[in-house]
Amino acid sequence: MTTKERFRDKYRLELRERDHGPAHVHLVGGEIDVIIYLDSLLSEGTWPKGLRQEVLNWIEQHRTQLMEDWKQWHP
Incomplete structure (x- = not known):
């Protein structure tokens, strides 16, 4: 697992x-x-209070790289 x-x-x-x-x-x-x-x-699952939008914003900004990493590990 990789912490992003x-x-x-x-x-x-x-x-x-x-x-x-x-x-x-x-x-x-x-x-x-x-x-x-993605x-x-x-x-x-149950989100920690007040963290949902912060996490989703980060994912939106980095989604391309996350998808590339996913495809690398899951051909």
């Missing part, structure tokens, strides 16, 4: 090398594990 970004010194945005499709990332920390799909930005 950290938020609030508690949560990590991870892209996992050995994971199932479709392309997605995980926001993890504590007991939080939110799955965010194509639609839809998510599964």
